[in-house]
Amino acid sequence: MDERKKKVLLAIVKDFISTAEPVGSRTIARKYQLGVSPATIRNEMADLEEMGYIEQPHTSAGRIPSDSGYRYYVDCLMEKQTLGEAEKEYIRQRFSKKMREIQEVLNVSAQILSEMSNYTSLIMGPYQKRDRIKQVALLPMAIDKALLVAVSQSNLVSNYLLDIPPSLTEADLERIARVWNSRLKGMAVAEIGQEVLDDIYKELYAYRKVVQAILELLGGNEEQGYGHISLSGALNIFNQPEFKDLDKVRGILELLEDPEVIKGILADTPEEGLSIKIGGENRVEGINDCSVVTATYVVDGELMGHIGILGPTRMDYAKTVTLVETMAQQLRRVLAKLYE
Amino acid sequence: MDERKKKVLLAIVKDFISTAEPVGSRTIARKYQLGVSPATIRNEMADLEEMGYIEQPHTSAGRIPSDSGYRYYVDCLMEKQTLGEAEKEYIRQRFSKKMREIQEVLNVSAQILSEMSNYTSLIMGPYQKRDRIKQVALLPMAIDKALLVAVSQSNLVSNYLLDIPPSLTEADLERIARVWNSRLKGMAVAEIGQEVLDDIYKELYAYRKVVQAILELLGGNEEQGYGHISLSGALNIFNQPEFKDLDKVRGILELLEDPEVIKGILADTPEEGLSIKIGGENRVEGINDCSVVTATYVVDGELMGHIGILGPTRMDYAKTVTLVETMAQQLRRVLAKLYE
DNA sequence: AATTAGCACTCAATGGGGTTGAGTGCTAAC
DNA sequence: GTTAGCACTCAACCCCATTGAGTGCTAATT
Structure with a gap:
């Protein structure tokens, strides 16, 4: 995996995340200055495909990242991002309303998450x-x-x-x-x-x-035992071009109606901290073309619950990860205050 | 509106309700023995169209009932129906589980309604x-x-x-x-x-x-002031061929997320008892190709809440009405028992 | 040895054109 | 008043040619 292959893979992932269209060698050569011709990129892409990082929907189409492609991107290529001032301000403002119960806090948090990510947000807790x-x-x-x-x-x-x-x-x-x-x-x-x-x-x-x-x-x-569940923005899947099929949408929405499934999605890993599950990595059947970014939130050093964002595998991981991390922190802060 | 016109209209409504396809003169002559030829039926249909009871999606298609067609059907042509023994048994069985709070009763009721109707059910109450x-x-x-x-x-x-x-x-x-x-x-x-x-x-x-x-x-x-809302079977709209369009489905589902809208749908009329709103009769924007059958439930002579079923205008009114009426009665009974 | 230009090939998507079939309205005969 | 007959309409469907984005391979270039 030399430097140029990484650059090509990065270009493919980025481009596909933002356009949802298979990306071809020409596009990469044009939009991402690698200083080489499309032909060279094609050779690299052939290698990347052999390595399992990208795949072709059909012969005459460009490439799209595979689950492992996303995984490599997330693990090695993704640049950390920070929230813009406007976004931070938005969160602050949403949390400025006086909230008395944890339930309210969690509901608002779920709303913030789904609104800012344009995906579906899930929050579970507190653990009684x-x-x-x-x-x-x-x-x-x-x-x-x-x-x-x-x-x-x-x-x-x-x-x-x-x-x-x-x-x-x-x-x-x-x-x-x-x-x-x-x-x-x-x-x-x-x-x-x-x-x-x-x-x-x-x-x-x-x-x-x-x-x-x-x-x-x-x-x-x-x-x-998993406490209450807040879910917000379930209908955001309608925004995703990969879910323009009625049956797919229906399938996901039906899954989200079942608290057991939500529990499975959020508490898939016992570990604390951030977790990213890409496509087939999810153990829950039926969300294998989705990715889930989860984190835990903690009060007084005790694990109190899970938050997560569910989106297509083609999700904007950088942004989503930042959002989930930020929100987990904010929750820690707001809840600590609520607990006096 | 002579007897034969009524028969033709009835045939059109019934057929369209069960097939969701525009119905033509030949179909009526064949399936519903009126003892006349398709040509005669065409003449009657031309009259019915002029009277506003039916309409044509396009020139070379059959007829479908208009809102007023359904209205006439519901008011004058529809035969009352009673639930089958199996269905009654099903309801009884679902209610046999011991329930402690009204909330649980209402949730179960909403489930029963949506499962038996295959439409979306809404229950509101109790009024605090x-x-x-x-x-x-x-x-x-x-x-x-x-x-x-x-x-x-x-x-x-x-x-x-x-x-x-x-x-x-x-x-x-x-x-x-x-x-x-x-x-x-x-x-x-x-x-x-x-x-x-x-x-x-x-x-x-x-x-x-x-x-x-x-x-x-x-x-x-x-x-x-409208108390809690139980909603069940929202995803049943995916079953309806008239909602095979993503945007339509999304529109409805978005509406159903808003409790104010639900309130508007259910409490459109102040009257007690059964109410049927067909298509454009609904005051709530966005459900103008839906019909709503609602009823009120009463405890100790006090209006305690509304129940309703939301489906396409092409809904099976006879069955839906029976279901809603039965459930309102059952609720009265079960709640009276709960209230000791 | 790596890169690139050139070229043949693949294939989804698009759109035109013909066919089909369900259905109508009108007219004239019964 | 009813019906048979007929011309007409129009969505739906299929077929097919075209387009264009993209590929892999090969041979030439650096």
């Missing part, structure tokens, strides 16, 4: 198990039902209907909540150790079962 | 102002913030962050909630009269402002 619980309350609802209200540090309020023994009085409920709050205030469910739990069980021996039920509800079962 | 409030609680959150938790008769739990004077203690909050509950339990916000309010103000004179704030939050401002 890791979200610190500020306060818990138990309200009597019926003779054998209570309402469990939990306020997390992110000001996310969750409600659960709780089955209780009919013998429990309002005072009992209050007592349970009081003890819970005094022992566990500010702890995430994931952090609750057996020790402190035993302590509570001792104090609330008669209500063991109720405490257990609360713990279970707050911990969330695995199915809903 | 009309939903009776079972219980209210105030939890201290910060020095100048409290969490207002309201449980409605439909078991819908709403949370609001409330600004309070820093001087208020936890005991104060409890007292406010206690007084509120004792006076207003089981009342909808819309029902609260000045008299009982004055009563409360007297008792809680020091906390007037807080009580007022609570009232405002619960009443909801006009913007959010």
Whole structure:
């Protein structure tokens, strides 16, 4: 992979990203000054094709990058980009509105992402198990039902209907909540150790079962463990020329309706930080002609959720990566403030 | 409008609804035994066209019903239909799952509607102002913030962050909630009269402002006054041959993303009961080649929300009407049970 | 040995032209 | 009033020639 091959590949990727048309040797020679003739470029392209970085839709067409071509571009050729002042200002302005709950913050973030990228944005979180619980309350609802209200540090309020023994009085409920709050205030469910739990069980021996039920509800079962999902700009796929086919669009939109799929797309990798999945690298079936750029966001050093942008493999990776990184940072900042 | 014209119009509407192809005189003579020749039918069709009930996409094509054609069909020609036993069973089965909150009921209902109709279903409600409030609680959150938790008769739990004077203690909050509950339990916000309010103000004179704030939050401002929206089967428009155009599909899907639009579609008419809007009869711009069948659902004699089905003007009105009516009834039944 | 000009070749896309077939309106006969 | 007959219309389809962008190969040039 000599220097000139890199330049040719870079030219092909860049050109295809911006035009969506297969790019030919003449175009490269003309638009990107490599100082060589189209014939030479053709030779290079033949090599690149053999190496698997580019491919031809049909014999008499130009070349388009393959998944590995994009991968090489992303790993070795892409120049980092920074947001322009206007764009930064736009984000700042969108975040300037006072937001009380994390949910609102995430929804706005998803909107910003999709608007600025022109692709589809996905945000998942916060992970309940890791979200610190500020306060818990138990309200009597019926003779054998209570309402469990939990306020997390992110000001996310969750409600659960709780089955209780009919013998429990309002005072009992209050007592349970009081003890819970005094022992566990500010702890995430994931952090609750057996020790402190035993302590509570001792104090609330008669209500063991109720405490257990609360713990279970707050911990969330695995199915809903990924928290809420914000999705924005799903209809942006209509902008992409590669999705001018009704069935393709439909396929993607149907996938995006399923939270499990979103979860799969965003949490494909367990690692923290930025991740780029190109085309077939995605494990989720049906988005193999899409790329996904994801990142994680963190509060208090705890992984709180994932954000991501889904677009065609022909996406503007440089810009998208910058956007996702910036937004992950912004989220860290805004959420930290929200958490006081 | 003699008997035979009606028969011809009926044949055209029925045929077009099921085939989506313009229907010609020969087809009618063959498929629908009117005992006359195509030529005669052509004459009748010429009349019907003059009367505005049918139109020709182009000279050498058959006829398709116009909006007024559908209107006449719906008003005068359509035979009422009842659901088959299998379909009833399906609904029963879907509703048999235990559901705790109205939200869940409405979501399931929307799914049933869209699945059985193959169109898009919309459900709006419950109207908070009309939903009776079972219980209210105030939890201290910060020095100048409290969490207002309201449980409605439909078991819908709403949370609001409330600004309070820093001087208020936890005991104060409890007292406010206690007084509120004792006076207003089981009342909808819309029902609260000045008299009982004055009563409360007297008792809680020091906390007037807080009580007022609570009232405002619960009443909801006009913007959010329509409650929650459940939407299902939006992607069903991809099934319709008249929407094989990307831009059309996109247009509709974009509209459906806007809750204000949904509100406009569903609450176009103030009347209760069934309503059918055909094509251009819709006041909402952009759905003028769609028809909407809506109905209202009622709990305790109070209008609680709207349900509706959105499909192409070429929709199966007989079936859709039956579905919407049935679902409105079922909702009444299921919700009444939920409300105990 | 690398580069390039030249050339034959491929193939999607475009557009014209003929054919088909479903459907109509009109007229004259029944 | 109904119908058969007929000329006419027009979208849809297929066929085919043309175009043009692009390639690979080869031989000449540097």
